[in-house]
């Protein structure tokens with residue numbers, strides 16, 4: 001095979017096993033040092049080109065008629081035509097005292113001098129040049145993240161005037177400066193000590209922990225000028241200080257003012273460094289609508305929130321697919337690296353060479369049925385715009401980096417028309433309100449956030465794209481009532497309810513408005529805990545407005561439809577933000593899960609039960625696990641309103657219950673699993689015929705033949721319902737759903753961005769009867785990290801020893817996963833079978849990824 005004989009590493013040999021070449025890691029390897037490009041670290045570009053390069057080499061060899069030295073006979077000139085010629089360092093050369101048997105004909109570079117830049121303008125990542133390039137890139141990044149757009153009052157320090165320590169006692173914006181690149185962990189005291197130690201004269205200084213900016217004011221112009229000069233460029237750690245102006249806000253409406261100053265760095269046209277991981281939909285799962293990163297003043301909110309909006313949708317899909325491909329290759333590389341010495345590389349790693357380094361086929365990307373206005377949930381921040389106007393919209397950047405400016409979401413194509421209209425109504429109301437907007441710097445103020453949640457009728461796509469498809473709207477206004485007079489607050493709430501009612505009805509056609517809820521939250525960030533108090537604000541019926549005036553805040557829900565099932569959604573429960581695309585996602589997951597009436601489906605991180613409930617008619621029983629209590633309550637209600645009886649929902653963290661659940665349902669006595677009647681039934685009704693009987697016979701194979709086995713007929717009785725959606729009638733409490741009846745056990749996991757808890761990974765991996773996992777993720781990076789743990793082969797024997805976890809904070813997620821894989825108990829590894837992307841978030845960088853893992 002090309003992979004072994006190109007730069008054949010002495011630590012790897014070929015071993016014909018089962019008629020296939022598999023690469024054995026030899027025990028002769030002296031250290032655990034990762035191999036370089038031969039096996040473990042073949043760079044991506046090289047992986048991709050392996051086949052191509054291999055073919056090329058073969059052709060060259062044939063043409064030259066000389067191949068005794070493994071290809072060195074071809075002329076260097078011929079070879080150098082290949083775009084990847086000498087673009088990777090030769091590890092063999094390095095390890096063997098700068099000698100390589102291929103000599104000058106080796107396609108890898110012998111030393112840095114020979115190294116050539118790759119066609120994509122990058123250097124071999126292990127090379128000095130790449131490291132240098134990375135450093136300067138980081139330098140540039142630092143350079144572009146210097147813009148500060150604090151639009152809250154930060155300098156008119158009205159919170160104590162601690163004169164002794166530099167408290168304000170009143171401030172003068174003209175005599176203030178903003179310092180950028182301060183250590184995040186510093187508080188005001190650290191900043192003051194730093195200034196004092198450095199002999200910098202100042203009047204007062206303020207810095208908030210967690211931010212990289214601080215504010216300093218001075219006695220007079222002369223002091224400000226000389227101190228600024230001394231401070232500019234000063235090093236703190238590996239950062240250099242930047243001194244920025246603080247510009248008085250032009251728009252100061254309220255007399256009891258939150259108004260203050262805008263801090264800006266007057267650097268024209270700084271580059272843009274927007275974190276792709278968080279945008280308007282915040283990865284679909286995080287509930288923060290802030291755009292992350294920093295940006296130049298030339299950058300619009302549209303670019304921050306929907307950075308792909310300038311591209312045609314087909315190009316967006318192509319871009320996402322390519323970036324997911326790159327991410328998937330990490331799985332192969334890292335599992336290869338983590339594969340224990342003396343253990344054969346699994347087939348999927350060996351075969352990855354044939355598909356450009358991918359761990360399995362990426363079967364494509366499913367487009368969103370709606371491309372514009374698809375979000376059914378928008379969380380609008382409240383703050384000041386760059387012009388100092390009270391605004392309801394999205395933040396232009398990251399608070400930690402000194403950005404608090406909020407701009408209207410008028411031009412963000414993922415926001416629905418209705419959400420935009422409610423944001424405008426709220427903004428107009430706030431501009432007249434006597435209560436202040438939240439100040440993120442001081443953690444004070446009243447109005448914080450508006451969430452607009454929408455529910456559709458059970459209609460078609462075209463309907464949903466237009467305004468008419470939205471039948472229900474829930475508005476959730478987040479406030480912080482602490483320290484405000486109750487009477488004043490309730491007066492404001494009445495006016496608010498009135499404003500929304502009038503705004504909704506004065507629009508033609510009337511905007512739907514189902515419920516107005518207030519969430520009281522005192523915390524620093526707008527992400528409120530699930531148990532933050534909720535109050536329902538009554539809205540007087542006006543015109544067409546339909547409201548249930550007797551409803552309780554805890555009972556308030558809107559409804560949406562997935563696969564013809566009606567879903568009830570409470571204010572804080574997770575629900576995919578793009579319902580129609582989610583429908584595609586769930587049905588793909590169901591298809592890949594190979595379901596049948598003999599299937600026990602674990603829906604791990606089930607939210608309101610969407611996945612389990614939409615697939616319930618295709619399985620014997622669903623067990624959903626979810627930690628958010630109101631989502632679990634919704635799941636129960638959703639099962640009820642759809643007449644589904646074969647689902648159980650458990651309110652708990654998955655890491656706390658998965659072990660005992662799998663024990664309960666999987667540790668079934670062998671006699672029961674082998675009961676012929678049950679085996680017959682399982683052969684009977686499976687949707688897939690491709691499930692292989694493993695050697696140990698732990699699960700039954702499936703065929704499409706029918707039989708009238710006892711259990712089978714029970715199940716068939718259950719699946720005879722008309723619409724097919726509410727067909728599974730097995731009671732979760734009844735004997736029919738006891739663990740013994742389920743021969744096919746599948747887990748569909750859909751965790752939050754952070755991925756699965758290590759305990760859950762361990763439980764899934766070590767329960768050998770669980771043969772199939774469908775992993776759904778809105779964060780391909782964590783999917784890859786978790787898959788490394790699930791798919792890396794176990795060692796023959798557990799090595800005692802280095803459990804040194806120091807430095808994990810600095811590890812990449814893949815590095816950490818490799819590290820964790822080492823302590824995974826010996827168990828049969830899963831292998832990636834196929835993957836598919838599903839675009840739930842048009843115009844943003846985000847995308848859902850589904851991967852089927854089997855063993």
Ligand SMILES: C[S@@+](CC[C@H](N)C(=O)[O-])C[C@H]1O[C@@H](n2cnc3c(N)ncnc32)[C@H](O)[C@@H]1O
Pocket residue numbers: 285574575576604605606607608609610611625626627628631652653654655750751752753757
């Ligand atoms: C990406 S959502 C998926 C929800 C659901 N599958 C759906 O599609 O609507 C992730 C869910 O996991 C839940 N969750 C987060 N951490 C969890 C944990 N440790 N155990 C159980 N559920 C968790 C969240 O509350 C959230 O509902």
